[in-house]
Amino acid sequence: ATNRTFTMIKPDAVNNGYIGAILNDIVEAGFKIVAMKYTHLTGGTAGAFYAVHKERPFYKDLVAFMSSGPIVAAILEKENAVEDFRKLIGATDPSKAEAGTIRNKYAKSIEANAVHGSDSDENAAIEGSFFFSALEQY
Ligand code: CMP
Numbered sequence: 001a002t003n004r005t006f007t008m009i010k011p012d013a014v015n016n017g018y019i020g021a022i023l024n025d026i027v028e029a030g031f032k033i034v035a036m037k038y039t040h041l042t043g044g045t046a047g048a049f050y051a052v053h054k055e056r057p058f059y060k061d062l063v064a065f066m067s068s069g070p071i072v073a074a075i076l077e078k079e080n081a082v083e084d085f086r087k088l089i090g091a092t093d094p095s096k097a098e099a100g101t102i103r104n105k106y107a108k109s110i111e112a113n114a115v116h117g118s119d120s121d122e123n124a125a126i127e128g129s130f131f132f133s134a135l136e137q138y
Contacts (some may be wrong), residue, residue, distance in 0.1 A: 004034065005081040005118045006127040007089075010021045011069035012112035019072055022115065025102055026076065029088050036074040041067045049130055058111065065111055073131040075124075082124055085117045 009022050025034070026087065046066040053059050078084060093104025093110045097103040107114035120126035128137055 002079050003121055003124075004075055004077045004083045004128065005124045006116075006131075007074050007076060007085065007118075008116040009072040009074075010112065010114055010116065011065065011071060012108065013105045013106050013114040014070050014072065016106070022043045022102055022106060023072075025088070026085075027038075029084070031076040031078045031081065031085065033077040034077050035128070035137045036072065037131065038070060039131075040070045043067045043127065049074075049127070054122060061111060075128045075132060075137050077086050082118055082121055088118070089115050089117050 007026070009019055013019070013022060023033075039062055046063045047054070049061065050062055050066070053062065056062075076085060088102060090097025090103040092103075092113060093106035094103040094113055097107070098119055103113050118127050
């Protein structure tokens with residue numbers, strides 16, 4: 001079925017000038033951009049977005065990193081969107097991401113890994129609604 005996922009182009013990729021290249025890869029892979037914004041998370045909003053990870057040892061660094069510079073947030077639509085987007089971006093750790101994947105091409109470390117992708121339909125809806133109103137994602 002056609003469904004949706006949520007992505008962020010993270011501060012490392014924005015800072016390195018990869019917004020255009022990453023969006024091009026996403027569109028060429030067949031995803032339609034339903035909603036998109038260029039914004040800057042604060043410590044508070046990054047912490048809230050990643051609240052599911054708050055007991056993890058990397059949480060504090062992750063929140064600092066994600067609020068260190070601007071990001072691009074987007075809702076994407078495609079057949080089998082969540083799973084296909086995770087294949088397109090590759091493994092969380094870019095050193096383990098397959099050749100040709102977005103993280104393999106544009107990321108340097110497990111923290112600064114260029115992009116986020118939702119891990120389930122349920123989280124895609126929650127994460128998309130964190131950034132976009134109902135009207136913006138209609
Ligand atoms: P993301 O898909 O945005 O979800 C949580 C993020 O935590 C993950 O990508 C990584 O960027 C970051 N992270 C940092 N260290 C780790 C780690 N050791 N294991 C998993 N995720 C990590």
